[in-house]
Amino acid sequence: MVPARVIAVSPLALVIFALSGCSSMGCTDTTAERGKAGARVHVVNTYEQPLGVTAAVVDWRLEPHPQEPTEGDRVHFRFRFEGADEYTGAAVDACAVDKERVALGCQTIYSNQAFGPADDPLTGDEWLAVEHPEQVAGVLLIPNDQSYDRRTCEVDLKDGGGIHPPEPPSRGDQL
Structure with missing residues (x-):
């Protein structure tokens, strides 16, 4: 049997514990599942809810980068974000892939x-360096928004935690 004095003090101890900043003992980090890559994707937040933004690969080609022509061919691709504005700021990972959809090189595009030019201001371009450009069969985008990554519990136990975007893809990942 628990003495009445312990029962009366327990709620007070919990209040003091919570007010002292120790309430973050329940801080948890989770990582969202990586969405299915495609040449055109609907960008989703960490809860897999659509942001109303579509990202698409407009075209791509292999060619030397104009500032480093002696480095050989790179993947030069154009992309388009529809539904994004200066406040939504969506970002997705773009990857050059081989015919098996294995990532050869990736980077985040915002x-x-x-x-782009005045007639298409929603279009931009980027370059990907890959080890074997002759193996590139396409450029795919991963739908998970990478523009916001909250603090982790490890970095900030009090204010961190929650769902984080998936880990960025790496060379060799199957998309």
Whole structure:
């Protein structure tokens, strides 16, 4: 049997514990599942809810980068973000893939990089360096928004935690 004095003090101890900042003992980090890659994707947040933004690969080709022509061919691709504005700031991972959809090289592209010509201001371009450009069969986008990554519990036990975007894809990942 628990003494009445312990029962009376327990709620007070919990309040003090919570007010002292120790309430974050329940801080948890989770990582969202990586969405299915495609040449055109609907960007989703970490809860897999659509952001109302579509990202698409407009075209791609192999060619030397104009500032480093002696480095050989790179993947030069154009992309488009529809539904994004300066406030939504969506970002997705773009990967050059082989015919088996294995990533050969990846990087994150942001909607604010889309600054195309006046007749298509939603379009931008980027370059990917890959070890074997002759193996590139296409460029795919991963739908998970990478523009916001909250603090982790490890970094900030009090204010961190929650769902984080999936880990960025790496060379060799099956998409």
